[in-house]
Amino acid sequence: MTVPVRITVNGRPVERDVEPRLLLVHFIRVFAEQTGTKIGCDTSQCGACTVLIDGVSAKSCTTLAVQADGSSVTTIEGLSDGEQLHPLQESFWNKHGLQCGFCTPGMILASHELLRTNASPSEAEIRHGLEGNMCRCTGYQNIVRAVRDAAETMATAK
Amino acid sequence: MSSRIFGSGIRRREDPRLITGSALYTHDITLPGMAYAVMLRSSHAHARITRIDTDRAAAAPGVLAVYTGADIEGALQPVPCAWLLPDSGLKIAPYPCIARDVVHYTGDIVAVVVAEELPQAHDAVELIEADYEPLPAVTDPEQAAGADAPQLHAKDVNGDDIAGNQAFHWTVAGGDVDAAFAEAEADGVVIKERILQQRLIPNAMEPRGAVAQYNRATGELTLWNTTQNPHIVRFLCSVVTGIPEDKLRVIAPEVGGGFGSKIAVYPADFITVFCSKQLGRPVKWIETRSENYQATTHGRDHVQDVELAATKDGRITGLRCTVHAGMGAYLSTAAPGIPTILHGLMLSGCYTIPALKEDVYGVYTNGVPVEAYRGAGRPEATFMLERLIDVLAGELGMDPADVRRRNFIPKFDDGHEVITTLNYDSGDYPGALDKLLDHTGYQALRERQAAGPSNGKYLGLGLSSYVEICGLGPSQVAGAIGFQGGLWESAIVRFHPTGKVHVFIGASPHGQGEETTFAQIVASEIGVDAGDVKIFHGDTDATPMGWGTYGSRTTAVGGAALALAVRKIRDKAKVLAAHLLEASVEDMDYEDGKFFVKGSPDKSKTIQDIALMANVAWDLPEGMEAGLEASTFYDPPNFVFPYGAHLAVVEVDAATGQVDLTGYTALDDCGPQINPVIVEGQVHGGVVQGIGQALWEGAAYDDSGQLVTGSMLDYALPRADLLPPIDVISTVTRSPHHPLGVKGIGEAGTIASTAAVYNAVIDALKPLGVKRIDMPFTPERVWRAIQEAKGS
Ligand code: FES
Numbered sequence: 048m049t050v051p052v053r054i055t056v057n058g059r060p061v062e063r064d065v066e067p068r069l070l071l072v073h074f075i076r077v078f079a080e081q082t083g084t085k086i087g088c089d090t091s092q093c094g095a096c097t098v099l100i101d102g103v104s105a106k107s108c109t110t111l112a113v114q115a116d117g118s119s120v121t122t123i124e125g126l127s128d129g130e131q132l133h134p135l136q137e138s139f140w141n142k143h144g145l146q147c148g149f150c151t152p153g154m155i156l157a158s159h160e161l162l163r164t165n166a167s168p169s170e171a172e173i174r175h176g177l178e179g180n181m182c183r184c185t186g187y188q189n190i191v192r193a194v195r196d197a198a199e200t201m202a203t204a205k
Numbered sequence: 206m207s208s209r210i211f212g213s214g215i216r217r218r219e220d221p222r223l224i225t226g227s228a229l230y231t232h233d234i235t236l237p238g239m240a241y242a243v244m245l246r247s248s249h250a251h252a253r254i255t256r257i258d259t260d261r262a263a264a265a266p267g268v269l270a271v272y273t274g275a276d277i278e279g280a281l282q283p284v285p286c287a288w289l290l291p292d293s294g295l296k297i298a299p300y301p302c303i304a305r306d307v308v309h310y311t312g313d314i315v316a317v318v319v320a321e322e323l324p325q326a327h328d329a330v331e332l333i334e335a336d337y338e339p340l341p342a343v344t345d346p347e348q349a350a351g352a353d354a355p356q357l358h359a360k361d362v363n364g365d366d367i368a369g370n371q372a373f374h375w376t377v378a379g380g381d382v383d384a385a386f387a388e389a390e391a392d393g394v395v396i397k398e399r400i401l402q403q404r405l406i407p408n409a410m411e412p413r414g415a416v417a418q419y420n421r422a423t424g425e426l427t428l429w430n431t432t433q434n435p436h437i438v439r440f441l442c443s444v445v446t447g448i449p450e451d452k453l454r455v456i457a458p459e460v461g462g463g464f465g466s467k468i469a470v471y472p473a474d475f476i477t478v479f480c481s482k483q484l485g486r487p488v489k490w491i492e493t494r495s496e497n498y499q500a501t502t503h504g505r506d507h508v509q510d511v512e513l514a515a516t517k518d519g520r521i522t523g524l525r526c527t528v529h530a531g532m533g534a535y536l537s538t539a540a541p542g543i544p545t546i547l548h549g550l551m552l553s554g555c556y557t558i559p560a561l562k563e564d565v566y567g568v569y570t571n572g573v574p575v576e577a578y579r580g581a582g583r584p585e586a587t588f589m590l591e592r593l594i595d596v597l598a599g600e601l602g603m604d605p606a607d608v609r610r611r612n613f614i615p616k617f618d619d620g621h622e623v624i625t626t627l628n629y630d631s632g633d634y635p636g637a638l639d640k641l642l643d644h645t646g647y648q649a650l651r652e653r654q655a656a657g658p659s660n661g662k663y664l665g666l667g668l669s670s671y672v673e674i675c676g677l678g679p680s681q682v683a684g685a686i687g688f689q690g691g692l693w694e695s696a697i698v699r700f701h702p703t704g705k706v707h708v709f710i711g712a713s714p715h716g717q718g719e720e721t722t723f724a725q726i727v728a729s730e731i732g733v734d735a736g737d738v739k740i741f742h743g744d745t746d747a748t749p750m751g752w753g754t755y756g757s758r759t760t761a762v763g764g765a766a767l768a769l770a771v772r773k774i775r776d777k778a779k780v781l782a783a784h785l786l787e788a789s790v791e792d793m794d795y796e797d798g799k800f801f802v803k804g805s806p807d808k809s810k811t812i813q814d815i816a817l818m819a820n821v822a823w824d825l826p827e828g829m830e831a832g833l834e835a836s837t838f839y840d841p842p843n844f845v846f847p848y849g850a851h852l853a854v855v856e857v858d859a860a861t862g863q864v865d866l867t868g869y870t871a872l873d874d875c876g877p878q879i880n881p882v883i884v885e886g887q888v889h890g891g892v893v894q895g896i897g898q899a900l901w902e903g904a905a906y907d908d909s910g911q912l913v914t915g916s917m918l919d920y921a922l923p924r925a926d927l928l929p930p931i932d933v934i935s936t937v938t939r940s941p942h943h944p945l946g947v948k949g950i951g952e953a954g955t956i957a958s959t960a961a962v963y964n965a966v967i968d969a970l971k972p973l974g975v976k977r978i979d980m981p982f983t984p985e986r987v988w989r990a991i992q993e994a995k996g997s
């Protein structure tokens with residue numbers, strides 16, 4: 048049995064008949080061919096697969112494609128405005144908030160959610176807000192710096 | 206670009222592709238006609254396979270093939286062990302790609318399914334019927350060495366008996382250790398400790414995987430692989446699959462961290478190659494995280510019984526220990542060298558120890574093969590020493606810092622031979638500790654501690670002084686210690702007519718940022734803009750041979766090869782500049798990318814001028830070849846020995862057993878820092894991995910050999926909200942024998958931090974009488990230790 052699904056990924060509508068069990072992350076990676084979203088685990092722990100569904104963050108490995116039917120998904124590839132990086136991307140770069148980069152797409156989108164709900168988080172709030180995203184390389188310290196830096200940039204830009 | 210680029214924390218050039226999702230990791234590679242493989246792994250830790258029926262799986266929708274051990278017979282050789290530790294009675298058990306008769310751990314592969322689509326392969330694997338006759342299992346290395354233990358392997362690859370599950374017995378000794386202990390028993394102190402270095406799961410965030418594309422028409426194979434060392438994979442893939450090395454191309458695309466777990470070569474990768482070859486189609490295999498836990502190499506797993514002899518005023522006179530090192534079910538690629546060479550030779554650490562002896566027993570167990578894991582042997586050595594020193598300090602009523610000072614090797618700049626015969630390059634261990642104590646206000650912290658607990662919370666301070674061996678290493682030494690390869694690195698530097706530079710390098714960084722640091726090396730050596738230098742790595746067809754990124758060797762060895770290649774170019778450029786300026790070479794000077802006649806800097810040629818003239822070759826001096834290109838093979842004359850001192854500060858809640866790490870300061874000396882921002886990042890990540898071992902992490906098996914911590918739900922990784930900011934400071938001591946003076950920094954943090962945190966927790970609980978707790982320090986374990994101490 049398959050179910051028709053239409054999801055707009057980074058502005059491009061993608062329509063497919065999918066098995067009900069298909070995870071959103073596979074829809075994004077295989078059908079929308081956007082491989083920036085990563086899969087780091089199979090128990091919904093690592094956050095590497097974090098995307099925005101209608102602007103709100105979600106772990107795409109814990110969401111079925113059918114649940115996201117009709118929605119608009121933003122992945123790391125859709126975050127920048129053309130050549131213009133999103134302030135979070137700039138800050139991760141400027142503050143050395145990544146090493147191997149595997150956690151980074153999810154980390155940036157989880158940070159996006161954090162700043163959406165709290166425009167000026169404290170260090171503790173950032174650490175708390177990112178507890179669902181694992182990074183094995185950075186020890187999180189420069190990720191926290193990057194998020195703080197992005198919050199400042201975004202505040203002055205407003 | 207001025208030479209000041211060396212030492213500048215410029216932004217990483219790797220990052221634009223990583224922060225936009227455009228980087229391609231192995232999992233992201235899709236090829237026309239690609240099929241998907243899924244492995245069936247054993248459901249038992251130790252069992253005889255009595256039947257495998259693949260008929261239903263083979264008939265399932267989309268399935269292209271199902272292969273078992275019988276199908277690969279003759280086509281895939283057993284996985285080789287590539288560190289043949291000499292003088293150790295090494296017994297290598299056969300390590301088949303697919304188990305046929307007996308499975309030895311739950312990661313053993315018993316069959317593979319290849320299907321058109323990944324979900325079809327997953328579904329079909331469920332349809333394979335495998336029957337087993339379970340055998341008793343053992344996962345604890347000390348128990349496995351015991352008399353009644355289940356035996357894993359009867360014979361080794363040469364047909365010799367393997368007795369007592371012993372893979373090897375290796376010894377290091379120096380000085381008269383028995384005399385030292387006799388003397389200490391009579392008139393000194395002897396302390397004994399039992400240390401459990403628990404089994405750890407490396408957890409690179411990118412799972413392992415392979416994409417194999419075999420071309421039947423040409424007989425050529427391209428293998429995209431999550432590896433730290435593509436050239437070693439090419440070499441061993443050729444041995445296992447029989448595809449000649451010249452027809453084999455291994456690409457390490459973007460690789461998402463390794464920490465040692467991507468050094469080894471693995472059965473699943475070779476099986477993927479086999480499938481591609483059989484089917485004539487590209488095949489992709491990517492492990493799940495649970496599969497990663499079940500089958501990708503683990504780290505540590507030592508049971509250490511240690512004794513230290515000292516005088517009553519705290520001078521160490523001897524160290525004696527026995528280590529049972531769990532090797533898992535098979536000897537992984539580099540495994541025998543880790544608990545021996547990289548561990549035992551570092552046993553005297555930063556201290557003058559006149560006599561020591563260590564016996565290391567490598568033991569087969571029904572667990573995941575144990576390999577290098579960040580620090581690889583050195584954390585287990587540092588921990589041992591740093592723990593013993595704190596116990597000694599407690600015994601003598603001395604401050605742990607004073608015991609360290611009393612035993613440190615004094616400052617040296619050009620070589621110091623230690624009891625294990627290593628020749629350390631340079632170091633100032635007392636200076637590092639003093640600076641750390643000053644910086645952290647250690648005395649004030651001690652005073653605060655002396656005031657007693659506040660609100661039931663006990664303050665603890667933990668020190669860890671370390672020196673590590675890295676920049677592996679002289680190839681002659683590699684040969685002598687049984688490493689089946691060289692340990693040099695190579696680089697090719699090519700100037701194009703417009704002065705832009707291509708660098709082809711054998712090293713294979715996977716997150717450490719060497720594309721940036723290598724460009725900085727070129728820029729600082731020859732005055733081009735770092736942005737004009739492109740670095741190629743990780744593709745065996747495009748780069749010269751390299752031995753891989755591990756052992757903190759990429760900048761130390763690969764960076765040296767690169768610097769020397771650029772210096773060759775500088776030498777040639779100088780000759781050409783002299784010719785063009787009609788001066789003699791002896792009269793030429795070089796500075797910041799300009800070659801000029803001494804005393805008249807206006808008569809000059811830039812490196813870009815020279816690159817153009819060398820490439821067009823209109824006017825070269827007699828006998829000079831066209832082009833501006835150089836290559837080097839750099840075989841280091843010695844290892845490099847970074848060092849440092851760390852301090853952890855904890856508060857332990859005696860009522861709940863909760864440990865709060867409230868502060869952490871790392872002082873590291875890795876020599877001159879090419880990019881201090883990258884260095885700091887390496888320290889952060891390394892320190893947190895070591896903290897993870899002390900506080901949260903540990904792989905556990907049940908009695909039947911099933912991995913209890915089988916997913917990220919059960920294995921506790923460090924999280925952002927559990928950590929304090931790490932304060933990173935440094936000193937700078939050049940390596941006397943290195944062309945850039947640099948050492949290495951990738952593993953330093955991990956090597957130091959576990960002991961620092963452990964010492965801090967025990968220090969906090971000293972007033973309560975707690976002397977030791979096994980890691981990790983979960984609240985329950987700490988609470989129990991407090992209760993037991995109260996009871997006694
Ligand atoms: S892949 Fe790990 S949480 Fe989704």
Ligand code: FES
Binds near residue numbers: 149151185
């Ligand atoms: S940068 Fe490697 S896991 Fe976060």
